[in-house]
Structures are given as structure tokens and as C-alpha cells.
Amino acid sequence: MKTIELFKEDFIELFMPDGIEYISTILANIGYTYKNESSSSAKKHGLEVIEKLLELDLIEVFYWGKYDDKLKDLTFSNSEIINKIDSLWAVGMHGPDFYRMPMFKYKNWYLDALKKEGLTQTTNWKTFVKEKIGDLEKWIEENRPKNTNHNN
Numbered sequence: 174m175k176t177i178e179l180f181k182e183d184f185i186e187l188f189m190p191d192g193i194e195y196i197s198t199i200l201a202n203i204g205y206t207y208k209n210e211s212s213s214s215a216k217k218h219g220l221e222v223i224e225k226l227l228e229l230d231l232i233e234v235f236y237w238g239k240y241d242d243k244l245k246d247l248t249f250s251n252s253e254i255i256n257k258i259d260s261l262w263a264v265g266m267h268g269p270d271f272y273r274m275p276m277f278k279y280k281n282w283y284l285d286a287l288k289k290e291g292l293t294q295t296t297n298w299k300t301f302v303k304e305k306i307g308d309l310e311k312w313i314e315e316n317r318p319k320n321t322n323h324n325n
Contacts, residue, residue, distance in 0.1 A: 180310040186299075187199065187202035190292070193232055195272065195277075197268045199222055200218075200219050205218075211267050216264055220258065220259055226277075227254060229313060230280065231313065231317075232278065232280065233277065234275045234277055236276040238276065239273040258274075282317060291305055
């Protein structure tokens with residue numbers, strides 16, 4: 174997946190502060206529904222999106238679901254995270270199945286930068302991006318920490 178595809182207007186809700194918690198949430202925000210979220214194409218697309226969000230230093234795994242006891246104290250590179258999720262994610266999973274899977278959150282730098290721009294819990298996300306952010310991809314590039322390795 175090209176980064177430009179990630180920032181399509183159709184996917185804008187993916188970038189809401191609560192737009193990525195569960196894999197099923199990510200899938201819903203890139204156009205999948207309960208009817209097709211269990212497909213191999215949904216898994217492939219979902220993994221590509223998660224990988225791009227990791228590369229952009231936007232998200233992190235905060236809970237490994239039913240695997241948390243084994244994985245919570247380990248450190249993984251982005252590619253290791255993707256490989257681990259790939260091995261845990263079975264084609265055929267539906268909404269409730271994803272509750273036992275890894276969970277994600279946006280990194281503090283992103284959430285803090287959005288708040289600094291004026292985002293509140295009652296702000297309309299699409300209006301906020303249009304009026305306060307503009308080009309979200311450019312805004313992220315300008316606001317993300319410069320001292321991290323985005324290619325790990």
C-alpha cells in the first residue's frame with residue numbers, strides 16, 4: 174500500500190483518535206463491514222494499513238489481547254509486530270474475534286498535536302481536519318518527532 178492511499182478521504186476516520194483500537198475498527202475505517210471483514214483481502218489490506226501506521230510512528234500496540242501475558246514485556250520492531258499479528262490473525266475472524274487480538278492506540282505525540290490544534294471530544298473530525306489541518310499527511314510529517322527511526 175502506498176502512503177498516499179492511506180490518506181484518501183474515504184479513510185479519514187482511521188485517523189480519529191479512537192479510529193484504530195481494534196483490528197475490526199481499522200477494517201471498518203478502510204471500508205470493510207461484518208460481511209467481508211473475514212476475507213483474506215481484508216486481512217491483507219488491514220496488515221498493510223497497520224504497517225504504514227507503524228512506519229509513520231503514529232500507532233503502537235498497547236495490549237496483545239489473549240496473548241498479552243506472553244508478549245507484553247517484549248520489544249518488537251515494526252516488521253516483527255506485523256509478522257506477529259499476521260500469525261495471530263486467522264482468515265475468517267469476525268468482529269468479536271478481534272477483541273482477543275492486539276489492540277492499538279495512537280502515540281501521545283499525535284494526540285497532543287491534535288489537542289494543540291483544538292481537537293476536543295465533541296469536535297466533528299471531518300470538519301476539524303478540513304478547517305484546522307488541511308493536508309493530513311503533510312501535517313503528520315511536520316508534527317511527528319524527528320528523532321525516531323521510522324523504518325525499523
